[in-house]
Amino acid sequence: MIVEERYDLGKLVTFIPNRRIPIHNWFYFKEGFSRDFVSMILNKFKIDRGKWVLDPFCGVGTTLLTCKEYGVNSIGIDVSPLMVFISNVKVKEYDLKKLKEDAQELFSHRIKKTDIENSEVSSFTRRFFPPRVLKEILFFREKIQEAVSEENRGFFTLGLMDSAIKCSYIYKDGGLLKIVERPLPPLRKFYRRRIKRMLRDLENTELQECFAEAITGDARRMEKIEDESFDLIVTSPPYLNKIEYTKVYRVEYELFMPNVRFGQIRSYLGIDIKKMEKGDKYGNLPPVARAYFIDMEKAISEMYRVLKPGGQLVLVVAGGVFPTGVVESDYITARIIGEYEFEVDRIVVVNRRVATRDRVIKIGEARESIIIATKKG
Ligand SMILES: C[S@@+](CC[C@H](N)C(=O)[O-])C[C@H]1O[C@@H](n2cnc3c(N)ncnc32)[C@H](O)[C@@H]1O
Incomplete structure (x- = not known):
């Protein structure tokens, strides 16, 4: 497996470039990645008209909207009904x-x-x-x-x-x-x-007629998605140890989605520490990180199932900072991917941040990386 450093791509995995792009900027989502990132991946893997792309953590639909530019069919999944609503408004074909x-x-x-x-x-x-x-x-x-x-x-x-x-x-x-x-x-x-x-x-904006839809669901259990139905998966799961950011959307939920019980909405991966299985293989990591990777295993097993043989998986992940040190999410996630019939082609490190404890004591560096893998077969 190749580990490559491409800090010139650092901005592309943020939402910042979208702020200037029509429709992408209809809702500012700090945790999103950019249209240009998705476009780069579609071009790299020659994903064109008629092919199928999945984003199982679709957020505000950046992947779906970019696919629509190319006539590529896409499906997005997100646990948050607010994210699903925003994605669908952005990809709808209007009169x-x-x-x-x-x-x-x-x-x-x-x-x-x-x-x-x-x-x-x-x-x-x-x-x-x-x-x-x-x-x-x-x-x-x-x-x-x-x-x-x-x-x-x-x-x-x-x-x-x-x-x-x-x-x-x-x-x-x-x-x-x-x-x-x-x-x-x-x-x-x-x-x-x-x-x-x-x-x-x-x-x-010129968009093509093709399938694009976001659905509410859980990436760890994608029951509605058929086996081997996608040519490419491009996604960024919630980052490890990131703050519970769903709370900052409480006003949007209360005013515009009054039927959703807000208390039940959370960013999911690694949240259920209490329900965590005992005797897992991440025993030396902090409990939050262990729960996170156990959930990540479930999501990756599902991604493996729904991807066509020869299809690509592109995941953006970031290291988690804990008082005890930095958890290297890119290496651990790449190892999980490698446990399935995937060839992990490379890890592309795009950002590196100094991680501190008590704001001043340096405890390491947290990397943000793109993991690229191909399903064998
Ligand atoms: C980092 S954001 C993805 C942003 C997206 N790439 C974009 O550009 O908008 C992660 C998303 O995963 C969703 N999420 C968290 N846990 C999930 C789960 N178990 N299944 C599906 N979506 C989940 C969150 O609601 C959030 O929208």
Whole structure:
């Protein structure tokens, strides 16, 4: 197995390049990778029209949307209904004329102030908005249901979700939601501009007709996916020992996905330490890391099952930092992959960060790497 250092690719495994790309930037997702990364992988493995790609941890659908540019069919899986919703809004094929008519209808109404005291919005969520903004959000949320055709409601809801966060006091600080009071733009104006931009994005982006869909599910048990059905899997599982970032989306869930019980939504891999099997082979690692790799084994076994013989697996992983030292996720994951009938072609190290304890004591270096493997056969 080759270990290669390509720090020039470091930015590609982050979401940063997507911030300038239409549709990809409809929702900012710090934990995502970039369109350019997926595009590089599709080109490298000559994945073209008619082929099938799976992203079993699909996040905001970066893989799916990029595949749509190339006419490549794709399926995404994510445990988070919010991520699945965002992915599907981004890859949907819209009737632009109908969208424009719906937009005109939506913004033609005078805002009637909703009574927030009697609404279902929790005191947790209320703290992040001045009452006038929250009233407007609730007004538009209701109007979308009344005035917009059913097939376009997701489009307008995603625009409203993004506008609501930008017109709030929310500051997402790692795994925490903080309140930072500041002058806020008027929501209606902001939202209207946002929808205009989203419409322009659709006009200026050329996507192909092909299959693209995200489904809610667990990468450790992909029952709905048939054996040997994909030419390529490209994905980035949640990183080891990363903060529980689902908490920072609590406001989006409460306002826009009220039917989802938020308490049950978590980023999954390695979370169930209590349920961890005894006598595993990672005995010398911290419990969180052991639980993580046991879950990773399940996900990789599923990825092996659904990949066609000769198909490629491309995984982005990062080292975990613990007080006792750095856990080298790339080597351990590559070893797990090698336990199946995979040829691990290479590990490409793309980022390296100094890991510290108590902020000053250097305990090692955490690598972020791309693992590339081919299913034998
Ligand atoms: C690092 S993010 C992937 C980001 C994605 N590459 C993108 O560009 O948006 C990991 C994703 O895995 C999801 N996830 C966590 N555990 C999961 C599981 N067991 N099955 C499926 N998805 C899971 C999280 O909700 C999160 O969206």
